[in-house]
Amino acid sequence: MRGLRRRRDAAAMPASDAALRGIDDGAPRPQRWGRALVWFMRLAALLWIAKGLSFWAVIIGAGHGPTFEAKEIGFQATVTYFAVVDLVAAVGLWLASPWGGVIWLLAVMSQIILWFFFPHLVPGNLVTAIVYGSFILSYLVLSWLAAREEES
Numbered sequence: 001m002r003g004l005r006r007r008r009d010a011a012a013m014p015a016s017d018a019a020l021r022g023i024d025d026g027a028p029r030p031q032r033w034g035r036a037l038v039w040f041m042r043l044a045a046l047l048w049i050a051k052g053l054s055f056w057a058v059i060i061g062a063g064h065g066p067t068f069e070a071k072e073i074g075f076q077a078t079v080t081y082f083a084v085v086d087l088v089a090a091v092g093l094w095l096a097s098p099w100g101g102v103i104w105l106l107a108v109m110s111q112i113i114l115w116f117f118f119p120h121l122v123p124g125n126l127v128t129a130i131v132y133g134s135f136i137l138s139y140l141v142l143s144w145l146a147a148r149e150e151e152s
Contacts, residue, residue: 036145051090052084053087078121112129
């Protein structure tokens with residue numbers, strides 16, 4: 001009997017009251033933070049495709065200066081690593097897959113750490129590190145908000 005009364009009361013309530021009382025009306029809820037996370041990942045993917053292709057341009061010798069083979073082995077290894085990992089991360093980000101975020105975090109943290117300890121191998125400055133740090137923070141906050149939204 002109570003179940004019938006609850007259903008009848010819920011049917012008589014306006015939709016806004018049903019939401020306040022925690023009654024699920026079965027309507028799909030907008031995934032605002034999930035959509036924002038996907039847009040962020042796609043934008044980051046486009047940036048990391050450009051970044052990865054710029055490392056490939058260094059490998060194939062676009063630009064001026066000594067050839068890639070003539071540079072020191074540490075520089076060659078670093079450029080080759082980022083040429084591969086940046087494009088793999090970009091594909092994962094574009095697909096909005098969890099492994100894409102992990103590879104992207106690995107790539108960004110690798111670049112920041114290598115710039116900090118070996119500035120002659122990785123081009124960058126404090127502004128670049130701050131921008132990358134803000135990207136990481138944005139990604140983590142959006143992921144957390146999307147996960148909370150999905151739970152509720």
